[in-house]
Amino acid sequence: MWSFARWGGAFTPPLVIITFRYISWRWAFVVFGLLGLVWCFFSTDGSVIGRRIIRRQRGEQELLKEVSALTQRTAMFPGRNLVSTRTVWLLWAQYFLRLISLVFLHHVAADLLQEHRHQTPKQARASRFFRCCSAVFASMICGLLAPRVARAIGSVTIARRVISVTGCLGAAAFLFMSARLEDAFWGMVLMGMASFFNDLTMPPSWNTCMDIGGSTPGPSPGR
Numbered sequence: 001m002w003s004f005a006r007w008g009g010a011f012t013p014p015l016v017i018i019t020f021r022y023i024s025w026r027w028a029f030v031v032f033g034l035l036g037l038v039w040c041f042f043s044t045d046g047s048v049i050g051r052r053i054i055r056r057q058r059g060e061q062e063l064l065k066e067v068s069a070l071t072q073r074t075a076m077f078p079g080r081n082l083v084s085t086r087t088v089w090l091l092w093a094q095y096f097l098r099l100i101s102l103v104f105l106h107h108v109a110a111d112l113l114q115e116h117r118h119q120t121p122k123q124a125r126a127s128r129f130f131r132c133c134s135a136v137f138a139s140m141i142c143g144l145l146a147p148r149v150a151r152a153i154g155s156v157t158i159a160r161r162v163i164s165v166t167g168c169l170g171a172a173a174f175l176f177m178s179a180r181l182e183d184a185f186w187g188m189v190l191m192g193m194a195s196f197f198n199d200l201t202m203p204p205s206w207n208t209c210m211d212i213g214g215s216t217p218g219p220s221p222g223r
Helices: 002-020 025-042 048-070 079-081 086-116 121-153 156-180 184-200 202-213
Strands: none
Touching: 002 025, 002 086, 002 121, 079 086, 086 121, 086 156, 086 202, 121 156, 121 184, 121 202, 156 184, 156 202
């Protein structure tokens, strides 16, 4: 999911530039919104795409029947359990701090490169594309790497912590180095690496949330 979210962020700027050649920015909003409505229409249960999605979901439900039978908790969990869970507070703090660097890398960095590194708008767009692509591969690599690290260490929890700490430290290190460089090209490369390590922490965060929630929105006992 996060890989394709980053692909969307990478390909949107060039698509918008192409769109602006033919229509105004106001109509660009309308066109992109209509594309979403068209997708919703074709993904309904009466369409070919919709029928395929439903078949896929039914297949997944069959696979999850055994898991569902193991979990009998069905009640909605009270909000006080959420705010009293230490792991949830730590996840909130981690996500808040991680998103600071994400917003900088994907929204502020382009203006910074143009104003202080004297990049052209075209170069700045290319830089954003590179940063988003780096994030795409981070999520994919983390998804492939996490189970192997967990088996090697013998603990899923420690494996997630190792990957997350590595991602945060790597993002901080590359951001720091990019700020010390005057060369625009290498600054862009280092920001791309920072984006890679920043998104390396995303899958473990979401996996931990799912583990805390279990089969219901509430945290598992003792977590």
